[in-house]
Amino acid sequence: MSHLKSIINSVTDYNSYVDEYVREARKDEQVSQRLLEQWKSISESIPQTKTPTGIDIPRLALPHLDEAGSIARYLYGEGLPGEFPYVSSIYKEMYLEPDDFNPTTEEPTRLFAGLGTAKDTNKRFHFLTKNQQSHRLSTAFDGPTLYGMDSDTAGVFGKIGEGGVAIDTVEDMEQLFDGFDLSAATTSVSMTINGPAPTIMAMFIAAAKRRFGEKVVAKLRGTVQADILKEIQGQNEVLFSTGASLRFLLDMMEYSTKHMPKWYPVSISGYHISQAGASPVQQAAYTLSNGFAYAEMMQQRGLNINDFAPRFSFFFDCGMDLEFLSLTRVCRKLWAIAMRDVFQGDSRSQKLKVHTQTSGRSLIAAEFENNLTRTTTELMMAYMNATNSSHSNSADEPFTTPSEKYVRLASHSQSILLEESGLFRHMMNTLSGSYGMKVLDKKLEQAILDEFTEIDRLGGVIGAMDQRYQRSQIQSSAHTYEKQIAEGKRRIIGWNRYISQEEQVTPKLVRISDKKKQKQIDRLQKFKEKNARKAKKVLKKLCKVVHNNGNVFEELISTVEVCSLGQITDCLQTEVGKFRPMI
Amino acid sequence: MKLSTRHPIRLLTAVPLCDGHDSAINTINQELIQHGFEVIYMGYHRSAEAIVRAAIQEDVVAIGISSYNGGHIEFFREIVHLLKKNKRPDIGVFGGGGGTITPDDVKIMVKDGVDAIYLAGTSFDYILNDLTKRYSKKCSKGQSLAELLTQTENGETFPAPAKGNTKVIGITGPGGAGKTTLIDEWVRGALIDQPELSIGILSHDPSSVSRGGLLGDRASMIYCEDDRVFIRSMATRGQQGGLSIATEDCLKWMTSKKAGFDIVFIETVGTGQEALPFSSDLIDHKVLVLHPEYGARLQLQKILMLDCADTVVLNKSDWSGAARALQEIKEQSKTSNIFTTHACQHNDKGVKLLRKEWLS
Numbered sequence: 001m002s003h004l005k006s007i008i009n010s011v012t013d014y015n016s017y018v019d020e021y022v023r024e025a026r027k028d029e030q031v032s033q034r035l036l037e038q039w040k041s042i043s044e045s046i047p048q049t050k051t052p053t054g055i056d057i058p059r060l061a062l063p064h065l066d067e068a069g070s071i072a073r074y075l076y077g078e079g080l081p082g083e084f085p086y087v088s089s090i091y092k093e094m095y096l097e098p099d100d101f102n103p104t105t106e107e108p109t110r111l112f113a114g115l116g117t118a119k120d121t122n123k124r125f126h127f128l129t130k131n132q133q134s135h136r137l138s139t140a141f142d143g144p145t146l147y148g149m150d151s152d153t154a155g156v157f158g159k160i161g162e163g164g165v166a167i168d169t170v171e172d173m174e175q176l177f178d179g180f181d182l183s184a185a186t187t188s189v190s191m192t193i194n195g196p197a198p199t200i201m202a203m204f205i206a207a208a209k210r211r212f213g214e215k216v217v218a219k220l221r222g223t224v225q226a227d228i229l230k231e232i233q234g235q236n237e238v239l240f241s242t243g244a245s246l247r248f249l250l251d252m253m254e255y256s257t258k259h260m261p262k263w264y265p266v267s268i269s270g271y272h273i274s275q276a277g278a279s280p281v282q283q284a285a286y287t288l289s290n291g292f293a294y295a296e297m298m299q300q301r302g303l304n305i306n307d308f309a310p311r312f313s314f315f316f317d318c319g320m321d322l323e324f325l326s327l328t329r330v331c332r333k334l335w336a337i338a339m340r341d342v343f344q345g346d347s348r349s350q351k352l353k354v355h356t357q358t359s360g361r362s363l364i365a366a367e368f369e370n371n372l373t374r375t376t377t378e379l380m381m382a383y384m385n386a387t388n389s390s391h392s393n394s395a396d397e398p399f400t401t402p403s404e405k406y407v408r409l410a411s412h413s414q415s416i417l418l419e420e421s422g423l424f425r426h427m428m429n430t431l432s433g434s435y436g437m438k439v440l441d442k443k444l445e446q447a448i449l450d451e452f453t454e455i456d457r458l459g460g461v462i463g464a465m466d467q468r469y470q471r472s473q474i475q476s477s478a479h480t481y482e483k484q485i486a487e488g489k490r491r492i493i494g495w496n497r498y499i500s501q502e503e504q505v506t507p508k509l510v511r512i513s514d515k516k517k518q519k520q521i522d523r524l525q526k527f528k529e530k531n532a533r534k535a536k537k538v539l540k541k542l543c544k545v546v547h548n549n550g551n552v553f554e555e556l557i558s559t560v561e562v563c564s565l566g567q568i569t570d571c572l573q574t575e576v577g578k579f580r581p582m583i
Numbered sequence: 584m585k586l587s588t589r590h591p592i593r594l595l596t597a598v599p600l601c602d603g604h605d606s607a608i609n610t611i612n613q614e615l616i617q618h619g620f621e622v623i624y625m626g627y628h629r630s631a632e633a634i635v636r637a638a639i640q641e642d643v644v645a646i647g648i649s650s651y652n653g654g655h656i657e658f659f660r661e662i663v664h665l666l667k668k669n670k671r672p673d674i675g676v677f678g679g680g681g682g683t684i685t686p687d688d689v690k691i692m693v694k695d696g697v698d699a700i701y702l703a704g705t706s707f708d709y710i711l712n713d714l715t716k717r718y719s720k721k722c723s724k725g726q727s728l729a730e731l732l733t734q735t736e737n738g739e740t741f742p743a744p745a746k747g748n749t750k751v752i753g754i755t756g757p758g759g760a761g762k763t764t765l766i767d768e769w770v771r772g773a774l775i776d777q778p779e780l781s782i783g784i785l786s787h788d789p790s791s792v793s794r795g796g797l798l799g800d801r802a803s804m805i806y807c808e809d810d811r812v813f814i815r816s817m818a819t820r821g822q823q824g825g826l827s828i829a830t831e832d833c834l835k836w837m838t839s840k841k842a843g844f845d846i847v848f849i850e851t852v853g854t855g856q857e858a859l860p861f862s863s864d865l866i867d868h869k870v871l872v873l874h875p876e877y878g879a880r881l882q883l884q885k886i887l888m889l890d891c892a893d894t895v896v897l898n899k900s901d902w903s904g905a906a907r908a909l910q911e912i913k914e915q916s917k918t919s920n921i922f923t924t925h926a927c928q929h930n931d932k933g934v935k936l937l938r939k940e941w942l943s
Contacts (some may be wrong), residue, residue, distance in 0.1 A: 143601030143652050147628060155630045155661065158654025159601045236603030236627050241929055277606045365682035365703050398682030398703070467759070475609050482610045486707055495704060506685050511653075577929025580764060580803040581626045583605075 003292055003342055004456040008449050010341040011334060018077045025068035032068035039071045049426055059096060060428040081428050085336040087329045088432045089386035090351040095424045112391050114140030114164035115401045116512045117520050118175035121165040126179060135180055138190040140164035148196035148239045150566030152521045160520055161512040163401055168524040170560045173207035182208045182220060189222035195239040197226035198252045199568050202556035223264035223313055229290040233470040235272035239569055244576035250297055251553040257308045264313045266294060274317035275361050277478020280327050281444060283317060285451030286470050288334055293461040295343055309339060309349035318382045319359035326440035328354055328385035356387035363398050366504060367494035371395035376413045383417060383424050384431050390414060396507040403510055468582055524564060531562035538562055539571045546575045590737045591621040591794055592718050595638045596647040598627035599658045604651035614707045616795035623816050626802030631661040633808045637801055638674055640813050642729040644718040645675030655684050656691055663696040675718060728842050732815055735836060736829045744839035750846045751838060752941055753861040755825060755888060756872035758853025761898040763800045765872060765926040766848050768934045771806035782812045783837045783844035787826055789852045790818040825851030825860035834865050856885045874899040875908040889916040897923045
C-alpha cells in the first residue's frame with residue numbers, strides 16, 4: 001500500500017490547520033496578543049550586520065507585519081529559515097558571511113568531474129579543489145562503468161573514459177582518490193552511479209580500507225546516487241530486474257545506515273527525470289514520491305525513520321522555466337509535513353537536503369558562450385531556493401567533457417554570486433517570499449499533489465512504474481518541449497531567435513586517446529589474470545548469498561577485492577536476470 | 584509533407600551500447616510515425632551486433648542511431664562494417680545526437696559510409712524530408728527470408744513454399760497482459776535447455792491513422808537477442824482484429840522448409856474482448872494470456888477467445904486477486920489447460936512448465 005494518499009491528506013490538513021490558526025489569531029484577543037509579542041521578540045533577536053558601504057541591516061529580512069493573522073500565516077505557513085515547514089530554508093543562515101554569531105557558512109560548490117582513467121580524474125580533482133577548504137569530490141563515470149561493464153567488453157572501446165572515468169576494479173578506485181584523506185571531516189565523495197551502485201560503492205569502501213585501515217568505514221563522508229527508481233523512470237541505467245535492483249540497493253542502504261553514520265546512502269534524483277524531459281512539476285512529484293517509497297521500504301526492513309531519513313539527500317535540476325523560482329521551496333514543505341505527520345520523523349528527518357545542478361538540457365551548441373549566462377541565471381534561482389550544494393555546468397558541455405577553462409568559469413559563476421555580489425552574503429531571505437514566489441508556491445503545491453493522486457490511483461510508485469506512467473508522462477513533456485522549440489514558441493537565443501550568420505566556433509574537445517583506452521584494458525586484464533582463481537571462488541560465494549537472501553552488499557565488499565565490475569555484473573545477472581527495458 | 588511511396592518506409596532506430604539518452608529518439612520516433620514511417624525501435628543500450636542482426640531480420644531500408652555520450656565514430660563504423668560483413672550494405676545508416684558529434688566528426692563518419700548525420704538543431708521537417716528522399720525509392724528484391732517477408736507484406740504473391748517441420752504457437756490477449764515478456768522468458772530458458780533449437784517470432788503492433796507505426800517489442804525482448812532467434816515485427820496496416828492482412832502469407836514463409844524454424848510464435852497486438860485472431864489452420868496452438876485485472880466476471884464471459892483457446896495463461900500471478908481470477912478463468916474457459924505465470928520473474932516456474940508443454 002502506498003503512503004501517498006495519507007501524505008496528500010496530511011498536507012491538506014496542515015494547510016487547514018494554518019488557516020484555522022490565522023482565523024483564531026484574528027478573533028481571539030489572547031492569541032493575537034501572544035503572536036504580536038512573539039513577533040516583536042523575533043524581530044529584536046535578529047543580529048545586525050553592515051554592508052561593505054556601511055549601511056546597517058539585519059541578517060534576516062522579515063516581512064513588515066503588524067497584524068496577528070498575517071504573523072501566524074508567515075510563521076506556520078512558511079516558517080523562519082531553519083524552522084518547520086522549512087519553506088525558505090532548512091538552515092538559519094545559509095550562505096551568509098560568517099560572523100560571531102554564526103562562525104560557519106555553507107560552501108555549496110561541488111563540481112562534477114570524470115574523464116579518462118582514474119589517474120586523469122584524480123588530477124582533475126586536485127585541480128578543482130586547489131582553492132577550496134573542504135574537498136568535495138563529485139565523480140562522473142563513463143558509459144561502460146554506468147552499465148556495469150568491463151572496459152574489455154566487445155563493442156565498448158570507443159566509450160572508455162568518455163564523459164566520465166573508467167573504473168573496472170578496486171585498484172582503479174584506489175587511484176581515483178589518491179592524495180585525498182578520506183578519513184578527514186573536510187573530505188566528502190559523491191559518486192554518480194546507479195545500476196551498479198552497490199558494486200562501485202563496495203569498491204570505494206574496499207579501496208578506502210586498503211589505504212586507511214578497517215576503521216575508516218565509519219568516517220567516510222559523501223553520497224552515492226544509487227536511485228534506481230528514477231533510472232527505471234527516466235535515465236535508463238538499470239542492470240537487473242526491478243525487484244532484484246531494489247533488493248541490492250536496500251542491502252546497501254541498510255549497511256550504510258548501520259555502519260556509516262556520516263554517509264548519505266542515496267541521492268534521490270529529479271535531475272535525470274528532468275533531463276529526460278519532465279516538466280518541473282513532474283520532476284518534483286516523481287522525485288518526492290520516489291523518496292517516500294524508499295522511506296517506506298526502509299521502514300519495512302525494520303529500520304527506524306530517524307536513523308536513515310536525516311541522511312537522505314535530494315538532487316534537483318534547475319532550468320530556465322519560471323517554476324524553478326519556487327520548486328525547491330515547495331518540495332521542502334511537502335517533505336517536512338509528510339515526514340512529521342505520516343512517517344513520524346523528527347526534525348532532522350523533516351529537513352530536505354538538496355543538491356542542485358543547472359540544466360544540461362538548456363545548454364545550446366550555437367554561440368555556446370551564451371551558456372555562461374544561462375547557467376548563471378539558473379544558479380541564481382537555485383540560491384534563491386536555498387540549495388544546500390550546487391553544481392554549475394560548463395559552457396562547452398554541449399560538445400565535450402568540460403575543458404579546464406570552462407570548468408573554472410563555471411565554478412567562478414558560483415563564487416561571483418555568493419562571494420562577490422552582496423545578494424546572498426549579508427541577509428537571509430533577501431529575495432525569498434516575493435509576490436511571484438508565493439503565487440507559484442501555491443500553484444506548484446497543488447499540481448504536485450495532483451500528480452501524487454494519480455500515482456496513488458495506479459497503485460503507488462512501483463505500480464505506476466510497471467504501467468509506464470512516469471515514463472509516458474516524461475516522454476510526452478519532452479515531445480512538447482521539442483515541439484515548442486521547433487515552432488519558436490519557446491525562445492532559445494542563437495537557436496530559434498537572433499541566429500548568428502557567422503561561422504560557429506567549436507571549443508577544444510576533450511577526447512581520450514586510443515592508447516589510453518588500451519592502457520585501461522591492459523590494466524584490467526592484468527588484474528583479472530592475477531586473481532583468476534580466487535575470483536571463481538568468491539563469485540560462487542556471492543551467488544550463495546543471493547540465493548540465501550543474505551545481505552548482498554556486505555558480501556560485495558570482499559568480492560571486489562578480486563573481481564572486476566563486469567565479472568560481478570555478469571554473475572549477478574545470471575542469478576537474478578537482466579532488466580527488460582521499457583520504452 | 585507527402586510520402587511518395589505506396590508502402591510505409593520501414594526504419595529501425597536505436598541508442599548505442601552504454602547510452603541511455605532516449606529523449607531525442609523518442610521525439611524523432613513520434614515525428615516519424617506521425618508522418619507515415621514504420622519504426623522498429625530497439626530502445627537504448629544496444630550493441631552494434633544486435634542492431635545489425637535486427638535490421639537484417641526486419642529488412643529495414645535504414646538504421647537510425649541517436650548517440651549522446653561519445654564513441655560515435657567507432658560505433659557507427661562498426662554498424663557499417665557489420666552490414667557489409669553480413670552482405671547487406673544496401674541498408675542505409677543515418678544518425679544524430681547532441682553537440683558531442685561535431686562537424687569534423689561528421690566528415691569522418693560520412694567517409695566511413697554513414698549516409699547522413701543530423702546535427703543538433705536540424706529541424707524535424709528537414710530530417711523527415713531528407714529521409715523520405717533518401718529511402719523511399721528503395722525496394723526489396725532479395726531472396727532471403729527477411730526480404731521475402733517484406734515483399735509479401737507489400738502485396739507480392741508467391742507460390743506456396745515447401746512446408747517445414749515447424750510448430751506454431753499463437754499468443755493473444757489484452758494489452759498489458761505481458762505477452763512479450765512471456766515469450767522472452769520462454770525463449771531465454773529454451774535457448775539454454777535446447778542448444779539446437781531455432782525460433783521464429785512474428786510480432787504485431789498497431790498502425791496509427793497516419794499509416795505509421797511504432798514497433799517496439801524488440802526493445803524489451805532482450806533474451807531473444809540471439810542468432811538462433813529470428814524476430815519480425817509487423818504493423819497491422821489498417822487490419823482490425825490483432826493481425827495484418829499479410830500475416831497468413833508471411834506465416835507460410837516463417838513455417839517453410841527454407842526458414843527451418845523448430846517453433847514459431849505469432850504475437851497479436853493487444854486485443855479486445857471480441858477478437859478471434861487465429862482463424863488460420865497454420866496455427867497449431869492458440870494461447871490466450873490474461874492478467875488478474877481483466878475486470879469483473881461479466882467481462883470475462885464476453886472474451887470470445889476463452890471458447891477457442893487451447894491454453895489460457897494467467898500472467899502477473901503475483902498481483903493481488905490472482906487466485907480469484909484463476910478460479911473464474913477455470914469456470915469460464917472451455918479448455919482445462921490453464922497455467923499461471925509471473926513472467927517478469929527470472930526463472931519463473933510457470934513459464935518453465937509452458938516450455939515443457941510447447942517443446943514436447
